[in-house]
Amino acid sequence: MNRIDRAFSRLRRRGEAALIPFVTAGDPDLDTTEALVLEMARRGADIVELGIPFSDPLADGPTIQAASQRALEGGVTPAEILGLVRRIRRRSEVPLVLMGYYNPVLQFGLEAFAAAAAEAGADGTIVPDLPLEEAGPWSRAARAHGLANVLLAAPTTPPERVRRLAAATRGFLYYVSVAGITGARSELPPELAAALRAVKGLSRRPVAVGFGISRADQVAALAAVADGIIVGSALVRLVEAHCTRRDGRLAAGPGLVAAVGGFVAELKAATRTAAGRRG
Numbered sequence: 001m002n003r004i005d006r007a008f009s010r011l012r013r014r015g016e017a018a019l020i021p022f023v024t025a026g027d028p029d030l031d032t033t034e035a036l037v038l039e040m041a042r043r044g045a046d047i048v049e050l051g052i053p054f055s056d057p058l059a060d061g062p063t064i065q066a067a068s069q070r071a072l073e074g075g076v077t078p079a080e081i082l083g084l085v086r087r088i089r090r091r092s093e094v095p096l097v098l099m100g101y102y103n104p105v106l107q108f109g110l111e112a113f114a115a116a117a118a119e120a121g122a123d124g125t126i127v128p129d130l131p132l133e134e135a136g137p138w139s140r141a142a143r144a145h146g147l148a149n150v151l152l153a154a155p156t157t158p159p160e161r162v163r164r165l166a167a168a169t170r171g172f173l174y175y176v177s178v179a180g181i182t183g184a185r186s187e188l189p190p191e192l193a194a195a196l197r198a199v200k201g202l203s204r205r206p207v208a209v210g211f212g213i214s215r216a217d218q219v220a221a222l223a224a225v226a227d228g229i230i231v232g233s234a235l236v237r238l239v240e241a242h243c244t245r246r247d248g249r250l251a252a253g254p255g256l257v258a259a260v261g262g263f264v265a266e267l268k269a270a271t272r273t274a275a276g277r278r279g
């Protein structure tokens, strides 16, 4: 059992859903990301998803695309992000999932990346542009090093395929709330809760939901049906709002870490309001 599995079993006993915040590593710099991850963990994040910035992030909307740009502007590399993971791991046991597109992973080398990520202290990966049919080599390399490769299902995924994804995923199954790209949305699809219940019925693994979730009231509603709730763009927007340009370089403003910590605490509290209602 790795840290992700342990987190879900602990939460299940408490009748709580996992809060899984996402930030882009290196936005606006790696020291800031380190401070953000430690603060998010302190304020209740159960698992943290760390994005590896990429120039062509096809599943990402404008908010995370811009975050990737800010990080790449700072010159962040996958190897440096593994160094960040190592530094976080010295100070926290929070489960860490790396979200990265296949190209940088492939360039690093599948076996080399799996070995280095595991050694640094990562617990899982999400490679969104790797369909089930092509995920075998990476999933095997990841598993050989104890990393959970998380697979994604969407509203357009037929039930039989959801079943196969649920059998092949590790850690949890990532249910994408809307067929589309990442980004905060004011309204989630009305049929989302019913769709989640159906997916949960097809999966023995925990099911976490993401895409478009940006408010505590949405988290509270979804915590009654999902095992985990992923919030990315809404947090990345807060990061963006607290970035300033000094001498042409981007830097974190003084209120950034506290603002993100406060928002994470509010979202985590919403995962607890559903406690007791869960089956």
Ligand SMILES: O=P(O)(O)OC[C@@H](O)[C@@H](O)c1c[nH]c2ccccc12
Pocket: 022, 049, 051, 059, 060, 064, 099, 126, 128, 181, 182, 183, 184, 210, 211, 212, 213, 230, 231, 232, 233, 234
């Ligand atoms: O940003 P949103 O809409 O809150 O969605 C979560 C998301 O950010 C995170 O899980 C993620 C960021 N980039 C991705 C690419 C594919 C799948 C998932 C992701």
